[in-house]
Amino acid sequence: MLKTIAIRLVEAFFALLLMSVVIFLLTRLTGDPVALLLGDGATEADKIALTRQLGLDQPLPVQYLRFLADVTSGDFGRSLAAGNEPALGLVLSRLPASLSLAGVALAFTLAIGIVFGVFAAISRGSAVDVIARLVALVGQSVPSFWLGIVLMYVFAVKLRWLPTSGYGGWQHYVLPALTLGLFTLAAITRLVRSSMLEALGSEYIKLARIKGLPETVVVWKHALANSLIPVITFMGTFFAVMITGAVIVETVFAWPGIGRLAYESILSRDFPVVQAVVLVTTALFIFANLLVDVLYIIVDPRMRSRG
Amino acid sequence: MTLVLSRSMVRLSAACAFSIALAGATPAFADENELVIALSTFSEETMTPWAGSGQRKTYLDLVYEYLTYIDPQTKETIPGLAESWEMSEDGKQWTFTLREGVTFSGDHGEMTSEDVAYSITRIIGEDSRAGPASPMRRLIASVETPDPRTVVVNLNFPDFELAQGYFGASQQLGIVSKDYVESVGDEAAQADPVGTGPYVLDSQVKSSEIVFKTRDDVDGHWRAKPEFETVRFKVVPEESTRVAMLQTGEADIAPIGFDSIPAVREAGLDIVSAEATWSPVVRFGGLIQTAENRYNADNPWAKREVRQALNYAVDKQTIIDELFQGEATVASSDTPVSAWSGVEPYPYDPEKAKALLAEAGYPNGFDITIRTFTTAPGAELPLMAEAVSLYWQNIGVNATIEPVDWPALRSEWTEGRANGYVWTHRGFPFASAANGMEAGYMEKSVFASFTSEELEQMIQTFSTEQDAAKRQAEFTRIGQYLRDEAAAVFIALANEPYGVSDKVGSWDITTAYVWNFDQVGKAQ
Numbered sequence: 001m002l003k004t005i006a007i008r009l010v011e012a013f014f015a016l017l018l019m020s021v022v023i024f025l026l027t028r029l030t031g032d033p034v035a036l037l038l039g040d041g042a043t044e045a046d047k048i049a050l051t052r053q054l055g056l057d058q059p060l061p062v063q064y065l066r067f068l069a070d071v072t073s074g075d076f077g078r079s080l081a082a083g084n085e086p087a088l089g090l091v092l093s094r095l096p097a098s099l100s101l102a103g104v105a106l107a108f109t110l111a112i113g114i115v116f117g118v119f120a121a122i123s124r125g126s127a128v129d130v131i132a133r134l135v136a137l138v139g140q141s142v143p144s145f146w147l148g149i150v151l152m153y154v155f156a157v158k159l160r161w162l163p164t165s166g167y168g169g170w171q172h173y174v175l176p177a178l179t180l181g182l183f184t185l186a187a188i189t190r191l192v193r194s195s196m197l198e199a200l201g202s203e204y205i206k207l208a209r210i211k212g213l214p215e216t217v218v219v220w221k222h223a224l225a226n227s228l229i230p231v232i233t234f235m236g237t238f239f240a241v242m243i244t245g246a247v248i249v250e251t252v253f254a255w256p257g258i259g260r261l262a263y264e265s266i267l268s269r270d271f272p273v274v275q276a277v278v279l280v281t282t283a284l285f286i287f288a289n290l291l292v293d294v295l296y297i298i299v300d301p302r303m304r305s306r307g
Numbered sequence: 308m309t310l311v312l313s314r315s316m317v318r319l320s321a322a323c324a325f326s327i328a329l330a331g332a333t334p335a336f337a338d339e340n341e342l343v344i345a346l347s348t349f350s351e352e353t354m355t356p357w358a359g360s361g362q363r364k365t366y367l368d369l370v371y372e373y374l375t376y377i378d379p380q381t382k383e384t385i386p387g388l389a390e391s392w393e394m395s396e397d398g399k400q401w402t403f404t405l406r407e408g409v410t411f412s413g414d415h416g417e418m419t420s421e422d423v424a425y426s427i428t429r430i431i432g433e434d435s436r437a438g439p440a441s442p443m444r445r446l447i448a449s450v451e452t453p454d455p456r457t458v459v460v461n462l463n464f465p466d467f468e469l470a471q472g473y474f475g476a477s478q479q480l481g482i483v484s485k486d487y488v489e490s491v492g493d494e495a496a497q498a499d500p501v502g503t504g505p506y507v508l509d510s511q512v513k514s515s516e517i518v519f520k521t522r523d524d525v526d527g528h529w530r531a532k533p534e535f536e537t538v539r540f541k542v543v544p545e546e547s548t549r550v551a552m553l554q555t556g557e558a559d560i561a562p563i564g565f566d567s568i569p570a571v572r573e574a575g576l577d578i579v580s581a582e583a584t585w586s587p588v589v590r591f592g593g594l595i596q597t598a599e600n601r602y603n604a605d606n607p608w609a610k611r612e613v614r615q616a617l618n619y620a621v622d623k624q625t626i627i628d629e630l631f632q633g634e635a636t637v638a639s640s641d642t643p644v645s646a647w648s649g650v651e652p653y654p655y656d657p658e659k660a661k662a663l664l665a666e667a668g669y670p671n672g673f674d675i676t677i678r679t680f681t682t683a684p685g686a687e688l689p690l691m692a693e694a695v696s697l698y699w700q701n702i703g704v705n706a707t708i709e710p711v712d713w714p715a716l717r718s719e720w721t722e723g724r725a726n727g728y729v730w731t732h733r734g735f736p737f738a739s740a741a742n743g744m745e746a747g748y749m750e751k752s753v754f755a756s757f758t759s760e761e762l763e764q765m766i767q768t769f770s771t772e773q774d775a776a777k778r779q780a781e782f783t784r785i786g787q788y789l790r791d792e793a794a795a796v797f798i799a800l801a802n803e804p805y806g807v808s809d810k811v812g813s814w815d816i817t818t819a820y821v822w823n824f825d826q827v828g829k830a831q
Contacts (some may be wrong), residue, residue, distance in 0.1 A: 031718035035753075038721065039360075039438035040737075041746040042753055046441040049722060058778050082496070093513060138350075149547050153800075164551040165543060169516050191405035205635075254543040256514035269714050 008293060012286040016279060020071065021135055023243065023278040024064050029224060033080045035268035039232070067275070076279075077272030087272035089279050091258055097167055098257030102242035104173045105181035109238070113185045114224070114231070117192020122219055139186030144245060147177040148252040165254040176253040180245055184238045188231060192261050195227040202226075210246055212221060232296055236289035243281055310592040342535040345543040345558035347683045353494065353515060354500040356426065356481035357435040361820055363697045364479065366540045369506035369519045369825045370412075371481025372530065374403055374423070374474045379815035382645075384471040388418060388482055388503065389458075396773060398465030403458045403474075407704075409529055411484045412507045413524040414550070416481060420452035425485035427460070437479045438509050442745065446473070465771055465792070467778060472739025477820040489790045505531040505825050506538060516541045534812075546686070549807065564686045565632045571806040580634055580802035581816040583643035586734035587691055589677065589796035593726030594757040599752045603726040607673045614793035616663035618653035618663075621698045625655075628692065632679070635799035639790045641734030642743050643800045646779060647786035652797065660702045672703025680713045684803050688731040689796065689804065691728040695731075696814055722754040725811050729796075732756075736818055740782055741770050754776065757794035 051057045055066070076087040089276060120132035152175060156164040163169050166180075178248050199205060200223050208218045246259030258277050265273040350361030356371055359470050362437045374389040389403040409418045413455070430437050431444040446466055451459040466472065481502060500508055505528045506519035517540045541558065543549045550567045552558035554574045563571060568578055591614065593603030607613045627635045633694035639652040664672060679692035689710060707726075719725040737743030744766045746752050750781050765788060769781040790797070807814065813828035 030712075031715045033716040035721040036714050037436065038443055038753065040752075041439065041442035041742060042721075042755065043441065043751045043754060047753055081351060083351045083358050152548065152551050157551050160555060164555055164557055165545075165548045166541065167512070175433075250546045252548060253542065254545070255549060256512070256517070260514065260544070267712070267714065305732075 001294065002039025004297070005290065006211065008286075008290045010289070015286060016211050016282055019153070019282045020275070020279060021064070023062075023275050024067060027266075027269070027274050028060065028129045031230040031269055031272065036268055037080065044152055051115065060075045069106060076276040079265075079270055081268040081270040082273065087270075087276040088280075089270040090273055091261065091276045094256060094258045094261045095280070097255060098243065098259060100244065101173065101176055101180065101250075101255060101257060102239065105177040105239060105242055108177055109185040109188055110231075113207040114192050114228070116185075116189040117217065117227075118196055118224060120193040121196035124197075129153070132193065133181075133193070134190045136186035139184075139189075142182070144179050145182065145248045145252055147182060147216075148175065148249060149178060152252075153173050158207040165252075167254070172253075176249050176255055179252070180242055180249045184241055187238070191230055191234065192227055193229050195256050196223055199226045209220065229300055231294070232292060232299060235295075236285065236292040243284065324514070324719070326331050339539040339829070340535055341539055342560070342811070343539045343541065343552075344543045344615060344824060345552050345560045345561040346551045347542070347544055347546070347562060348682070349514070349517065349540070349542045351436070351762050352511075352517075354497045354508065355429070355483065355488070356479050357429045357440070358434060358493075358497065359436050361438045361479050364820055366501075366517055366538075367481060367824050368476070368504065368822065369538060370500050370504045370508065371479060371483065371502035372409075372504050373476040373478075374463075375470050376476045376530075377471070377818065377821055384475060387476060388423070389470070389474075392470050394467065394469070398771075398773060401460045401462070401466075401469050401474075402561065403470075404461070405456045405458065406529065407456065409503050409525070411487065411501050411503055412524075413501055415487045415501050417486045418484075418503055419455040421455070422482055422485045423458045424450045424452050425488070426480060426482045429488075430480055439473055440743070441491070442742065443473050455568075461594050465773070466739070466740035466741065467773075467775070468741055472479075472737075472742055477736075477818055482754045489607065497604060509537065512544060524806070527742045529729065531691055531825045533825055535827065546629060553806040553808060556808060556810075558806075559641045559810050560814070560824075561806050562684070563804055563806045564684075565630065565804065566686075567806070568632045568634070568804055572633070576802050576809065577807045577811075577815055578802045579807050582798040582802050583636070584736060584803040584818055585640055586643065586800050587685065587688060587798045588638075588641045588643045588732055588734055589692075589798070590756045591729050591795060592730045592756075594794070595723075595750055595755055596759045597763060600727045601723045601726065601750075601755075606727065607667070607669055608677070608729070610613050610797050611666045611792055612667035613669065614796075615653070616660040616667070616702065617699060618793050619656045619660035619663065620702045620704070621695055621796060623652070623798050624654040626691060627801075630690055631773065631799060631801055634804055635801035637799045638797040640786055640797055641747070641795055642737050644740060644743070646740070646783050647801060649783070650786045650790045653793070657698075657701055664702060664704075669703075674705050674707070675699070676707050676709055678709045678711045678712050678716055678728055678730040679783070680716060680731070682713055682733065684801070685731075685733045688733070693732045695796065706813055720756075732795075736820075744769065744785065748785075748794070757789070757792070759792070762788060762792075 034047060034056065037045060037050060044202055079085045079087050079090055082090060115133065116132040119128040152164050155162045155175060162174050166172050205218060205223055208222050246257055247263050250257045250259035251263055263275065264279040346365055348362060350362035356554040375384050375389045376387045378385050388406055388409060390406045392401060392403045405420060408415065411418060427450050429435065431447055446462055448463045453459060464558045484501050487501045495603050505521055505525050509518040511517045519538045521536055524591055525533060543552065546564050548662045549561040550557065550563055550570060553561050553571060558660045571578060591608045593601065593606050595601035603609065623637045627633060637652045639650040640647050664670065677692045677696060679689045681688055692708050696708055699706050716730060735826060744825040746754055747756065748758050748762055749755055749766055750758050750763060765785050769778055769785060772781055810830055811827055812830040815823055
C-alpha cells in the first residue's frame with residue numbers, strides 16, 4: 001500500500017506542475033487585468049505604470065518562473081481585484097463553504113442514490129425502477145443553473161419553505177445541495193442499479209438464499225457490499241464534479257465558495273486567484289483520488305493481497 | 308422483497324415528512340429595524356476609500372462622508388463636510404471651509420483639515436486603486452492646512468468643478484481619520500473602518516454579507532437620521548435570485564433588470580429608478596483621428612455621413628419600449644448632461660439613412676462586425692445589438708454579431724486594437740463635465756472612443772475658460788458637435804431600476820454613484 005501511495009504522490013507532483021503551466025498560460029491568453037483596473041481618464045502612462053507595478057511587463061517565461069518559485073514557498077501572489085489579499089488565503093477562506101456544500105451534496109446523493117439503485121435493481125420494471133431511471137435521466141440532462149432557479153421558485157418563492165440563497169443555517173444547504181447533487185445522484189443510481197443486478201445474479205447470493213438468510217440481509221448486506229466497490233472507485237470523480245459544478249450553483253445561490261471565487265476571478269482576470277483556485281482544486285482532486293485508492297485497497301481483499 | 312420495499316418506503320416517507328416539518332421552520336427573515344439590500348457585487352470588498360473602485364460606495368457611503376453632496380431633488384451641489392468653498396479666478400486654487408463639530412465614530416475625535424488633507428493624499432497615492440486616482444494625481448499639486456477648519460488645494464491646471472466633481476459625493480474622496488489610520492495601519496483600518504457617517508461596521512462575512520449598525524451617538528448626526536438600525540448588504544450575483552429574494556421578503560432593495568420589472572410589480576412590490584444613470588450606445592472603433600495607431604480611415608464609418616446614417620437607421624424609441632420597458636429616453640449623447648438636453652437626438656429615418664450611405668459612396672451598404680457583451684447594468688446589450696443589426700440590415704448594412712466578454716474587449720480597446728469593429732457599450736454620468744470629456748473624448752485617455760483635432764481644441768477651450776457662462780456655452784457646443792459628428796450610435800439614457808419591498812417608504816436615489824442607503828425611510 002505504501003508503494004502505491006508513493007507512486008501516486010510522485011504522479012501528483014507532476015500533475016500539479018503540468019497544471020500550473022496550463023493555467024498560467026490559459027489565464028494570460030484571455031487578456032490582462034490592467035485594462036479592468038485602470039480608472040476613468042487613465043492615460044497610456046498610467047497603463048504602463050500599472051503593468052509594471054503588477055509585474056506583467058516581464059516576458060511570460062520570467063513571470064512563470066517567478067510564480068513557480070513563489071508557489072514552492074507557499075506564496076501564490078496577491079489578488080489583483082480583491083484588495084491585495086494573499087491569493088492562497090482568499091482561496092482557503094472560501095474552501096470550507098465549498099467543501100461543506102460538496103460534502104452535504106455527496107452524502108445526500110450517496111444515501112439517495114444507493115437506495116434508488118437498490119430498489120431499482122430488486123424491483124426491475126416497477127414504479128420505483130421507473131422513477132429511479134427518470135431521476136437518472138433528468139439529473140444528467142437538466143442544466144444545473146435552470147434546475148437551481150426552478151427549485152428556488154418552487155420551494156422558496158411559492159412554498160416559502162426554504163430561503164432562496166445565502167450561507168448560514170441548514171436550510172441554506174438544501175436547495176444548492178439538491179441542485180449540485182442531482183447530476184451525481186443520477187450517476188450513482190445507475191451505477192448501483194447495474195452492479196446490484198450483476199451481484200444479485202451471482203453464485204454467492206444464490207448460496208446465501210439457499211442457506212435461508214432473510215432477503216433483507218441478502219440484499220442490503222451481501223449484495224450491496226459488493227455493489228459499492230464501483231461507487232467507491234468513482235468517488236474521486238464525483239467529488240471533482242461537485243467542486244467544478246459548484247461554479248454555477250454557488251453563483252445562483254450566492255454561496256461564498258471557491259466556485260464563485262473562480263467565476264469572479266476569471267471575469268476580473270485576477271491571475272493569482274485563478275491560479276490558486278485551479279491548483280488548490282487540482283490538489284484536492286488528486287488527494288480525493290488517492291484516498292479512493294486507499295479505500296479501494298481496504299474494501300477489496302483482492303487489491304489488499306496484491307498491495 | 309415486498310417486506311424490504313414496504314419497510315424502506317415507510318422509512319423514506321417518514322424522512323420526507325420530517326424534512327417537510329423541519330422545512331416548515333421557515334428561516335427568519337429581516338426584522339423591521341433591519342434593511343436588507345441585495346447587490347450584484349461587493350467589488351473589492353475593501354473598506355478604505357482608496358483601496359478599490361467606486362462600486363464599493365454602495366456600502367462605504369454609510370461610513371464615510373464627502374465634502375459636498377448632491378440634493379436628490381434639485382441635483383444641485385450642497386454643502387457636506389465642507390460648509391463652504393471658494394475657487395480662485397483661474398480655477399487653480401480651491402479653499403474649503405470645514406463644518407465644525409463633526410466627529411468620527413468611536414472615540415476618534417473631531418474631523419479637521421488634517422484628516423481631509425490625509426484623505427486626499429491617500430486617494431492620489433501610488434498605491435491607490437480608486438477609480439479617479441490617475442486624473443486626480445495629475446490634477447492636484449499640493450494640499451495646505453492653514454488652520455483646523457481650512458483646506459487649500461492647489462491644482463496643476465484649472466478645474467472649475469472640483470467641489471462637485473472629484474471632491475463630491477459621487478466620487479471617492481471619503482474622509483478618513485488620519486490619526487486612526489496612521490496609528491492602527493491600513494489592515495486594521497480595513498477591518499474596522501472609521502468615518503464620520505451615521506453607521507459603523509458591525510460584521511462582515513467575506514463574499515456573503517456586510518452588516519452596518521448605527522453608531523452609538525447617531526442622534527443628532529449632522530446629516531442623516533437613519534430609520535433602520537441595521538443595514539445588511541448581501542452579495543447576490545444572479546439577478547433571478549435577487550428578484551426571488553424581493554418576492555420572499557429576504558431583500559428589501561435590489562437592483563434588477565428591465566425584464567424583471569413586470570414580475571416585481573406583479574408581486575406587489577415597487578420599482579424605484581435611478582434616472583438616466585447609464586447610456587447604452589454602439590461605439591465605433593478606430594475613430595481617434597489624432598492618433599495613428601487608433602484611427603482606421605478604411606472603415607466605412609470613418610466617414611461622418613456613414614455614422615449619421617447608422618444613427619438615422621435605428622428606431623431607438625422601439626428599442627426603449629421593447630428592451631428597456633420604457634425606462635429610458637432617446638439619447639443624443641452617451642452621458643446624461645443637462646447642458647445637452649437641448650441637443651436633438653437623431654430621429655428614426657431609414658430613407659435619409661440610405662441617402663447618406665449613397666452620398667458616402669456605399670449605396671449597397673457594407674459588412675460590419677458588432678461585438679457585444681453583458682454587464683451590470685447592461686444585461687440588455689446583446690439584445691440591443693440584435694435589434695440594431697436588424698435596423699441596419701434594412702439600409703443594406705450587414706452586421707455580424709460577435710459575443711465577447713467585457714474584459715477581453717476592454718483590453719483591446721485600451722491597447723488600441725479595437726479599430727476594425729463596433730461594439731455595444733454603456734456610458735455613465737460624470738460628476739464633472741470636464742472629467743467626462745477628458746475620459747471619453749480626448750486622445751490622452753485610453754478609454755477615448757472618438758476625437759478629432761477640432762474636438763480636442765474645443766475641450767481645451769472649455770477646460771480653461773474662466774467665465775462660467777462662456778464655459779457652459781462651449782460645453783453645449785461640444786455636445787452638439789458630438790451629436791453632429793455621430794461620435795457613436797446614441798441609443799438611450801436609461802434608468803437603473805431597483806425592486807423595493809413594502810417595508811421601504813421613501814428612498815431618494817440620486818445618481819448611479821450616490822445611493823443614499825443611509826437615508827431610506829420606513830413605510831408607514
